[in-house]
Amino acid sequence: MDLPGPIHDFLLVFLGSVLILGGMGVVLFTNPIYSAFSLGLVLVCISLFYILLNSYFVVVAQLLIYVGAINVLIVFAVMFMNGSEYYKDLNLWTIGDVVTLPVCTSIFVLLMIIITDTSWYGIIWTTRSNQIIEQDLISNSQQIGIHLSTYFFLPFEFI
């Protein structure tokens, strides 16, 4: 919201479409290396989403920890496995597979209905007003600590 309008919209649409394709790619690839790299792409996209939400430290933290450590561990774990096992995949649709697809789409449709039906502005205003009221009662040294851990976190971490 601090970014100019067209950049915000373009980033939202681009990252959203890459996220949708990458999410489908994690599930639908049979080769586990392809799905591991698709998971890495999804994690990078999620971390770029946090730029839109104005929490800049989390972007770098997510990139370092999730993509740099956890995804690398997943790729190593995939590489240690025997590669001849997924050639035995017969690609049959069992009864469990037929049942889960409508169940999962109904979960997603339910969540969409919930998201579009709740008035988020009312909820955020009431919870954030509590936070604003409580901040006036904190002493000065605590406020320095709060500022160090929120506004000046990045130079704090570098030092």
Next chain:
Amino acid sequence: MMLEHVLVLSAYLFSIGIYGMIMSRNMDIALMCLELILNAVNMNFKYFLNFVMAITLAEAAIGLTIVSSIYHNRKSTCINQSNLLNK
């Protein structure tokens, strides 16, 4: 729907992760879908708050140690064969 795109995308990733965990024949893909689910929930938290990362990081670390110990003990990744508790 302008500000709610993040919530919709996290709901989508969550449902795709659940579907992938149930559907996957391979244990690696199930672990990756679990990471998808955790990241989707994390994204949902961060829409409302600014710094929430500790729980999901601990969860990911624990999950990875469990999976590495599973890989160390058994040599195959078929989920259908994990019925050792049945005997």
